[in-house]
Amino acid sequence: MDSFVMGALSAVWLGILTSISPCPLATNIAAVSYLSNRVAQPRVAFWSGLVYVMGRMLAYLVLGVILVASLLSIPDLSHVLQKHINTILGPLLVVVGILLLGVIPINLPAFGISSTTQKRIESYGVWGAGLFGILFALSFCPVSAALFFGSLIPLSVTHNSKFLFPLVYGLGTGLPVVVVAVLIAMGARYVGEFFDRLTRFELWARRITGAIFILVGVYYTLIYIAGLEI
Numbered sequence: 632m633d634s635f636v637m638g639a640l641s642a643v644w645l646g647i648l649t650s651i652s653p654c655p656l657a658t659n660i661a662a663v664s665y666l667s668n669r670v671a672q673p674r675v676a677f678w679s680g681l682v683y684v685m686g687r688m689l690a691y692l693v694l695g696v697i698l699v700a701s702l703l704s705i706p707d708l709s710h711v712l713q714k715h716i717n718t719i720l721g722p723l724l725v726v727v728g729i730l731l732l733g734v735i736p737i738n739l740p741a742f743g744i745s746s747t748t749q750k751r752i753e754s755y756g757v758w759g760a761g762l763f764g765i766l767f768a769l770s771f772c773p774v775s776a777a778l779f780f781g782s783l784i785p786l787s788v789t790h791n792s793k794f795l796f797p798l799v800y801g802l803g804t805g806l807p808v809v810v811v812a813v814l815i816a817m818g819a820r821y822v823g824e825f826f827d828r829l830t831r832f833e834l835w836a837r838r839i840t841g842a843i844f845i846l847v848g849v850y851y852t853l854i855y856i857a858g859l860e861i
Contacts, residue, residue: 635790642786642796645778646691646803648840651833654772655804662763662808679760680812684805686764688798691779694769695797698780699787716789718855724848727781730773731841764805774837782844 649655662683771779779800787796807829853859 646800658767683760686761688801690768691801721851728844
């Protein structure tokens with residue numbers, strides 16, 4: 632399979648993993664509660680879910696374009712990144728893998744929305760869901776920050792993808808809410824069961840991905856830093 636396609640699929644998976652990690656999952660649950668208020672209007676709940684995801688995609692797209700374009704626009708830095716990205720990725724993947732496994736606890740400042748602001752956003756109806764998506768996307772916690780800044784941005788730089796990779800990453804982060812929006816349209820009783828299963832899946836998905844990151848990081852480190860032939 633083409634390396635660019637593999638990179639795009641990896642970006643989607645990073646987004647999905649971000650969305651089901653405890654901190655981002657909490658913001659998605661908040662989004663679901665917003666959608667649940669529209670259970671009496673399933674179609675409105677469905678479209679609100681899609682607009683919420685579009686808000687997340689927009690936030691990550693803009694942030695990704697700014698970061699990747701900035702890194703690649705500086706000639707010397709761009710040359711260094713293009714030449715030594717595999718060398719940089721080794722230790723970086725190990726650190727991200729350790730964070731995913733929870734070996735090193737890191738606390739970032741909490742991001743919250745006041746009840747007044749929340750009510751004001753809710754008054755915007757369907758478009759308020761998009762604003763929620765933008766705000767929640769920017770509320771980074773250790774895992775989401777590690778996955779976005781430590782994995783997605785280097786991946787985007789490697790493939791020179793300022794637009795597609797951040798965009799599909801944002802899509803991945805909002806997929807659970809899309810599923811919930813569909814479930815609400817089908818019947819709200821399925822939502823609780825979906826999140827219970829998602830929570831159990833997240834633990835193993837994060838552990839497996841973290842272990843893979845560490846193994847790949849060690850491999851890159853041995854090859855590109857230690858100069859070993861494996």
